[in-house]
Amino acid sequence: MPFLSLTIATKLGGVADMPEGRAAIQRDLDSLDKWTDRNLMKFNKGKCKILYLESKNPRRQYMLGATDLESSLAEKDLGVLVDTKLKVSQQCALVTKKADYILGCIRKSIASRARQVILSLYSALVRLHLACCVQCWALQYKRDMDILERVQ
Incomplete structure (x- = not known):
């Protein structure tokens, strides 16, 4: 049986200037984690990073499942x-x-x-x-x- 390896890049974004926005991002992360469990898929949570796009952003900590996500100063997207x-x-x-x-x-x-x-x-x-x-x-x-x- 051949082995198929897929790499899927998933981006999740949102406006986090209000508590409701931050809660919505965390809800989306939770539903994404549940979706991967239901579909027997796993994220490499060590590669999941947070990129805060504004200096005034309140640097809230987010979680994917039980794992705290690390922040990053720069990320590659579409090769850039x-x-x-x-x-x-x-x-x-x-x-x-x-x-x-x-x-x-x-x-x-x-x-x-x-x-x-x-x-x-x-x-x-x-x-x-x-x-x-x-x-x-x-x-x-x-x-x-x-x-x-x-x-x-």
Whole structure:
């Protein structure tokens, strides 16, 4: 019998500025936990995190079943790393680091310095990392644009 492994990303959100909103989020978490029990599924509760999106947010502790959920300063969604202020500066830094690493590998391992060879490798290996999810980034800061353009 073949084994099938599924990874399902579940996002739950809500406005928690009033006690009713916080109670609704906890109710949703409770019903989600009951649903997984009924359907014989399990969440990896160690990977479940809370991302508070506003500095004035009252940092209420939530639970999934009997497990307290940890808070996080940044989370990846649709391949883009977003922090609590919805900034993507960390994403830009990670992409730049990866692109620089690939450029270093090209420099060390390719003997030819012919323009056509380097451009082909750059287009195939580096540019795809710089363009990945760029539609979601919404670059707002000049320094983020500068570090990405420095690679190019």
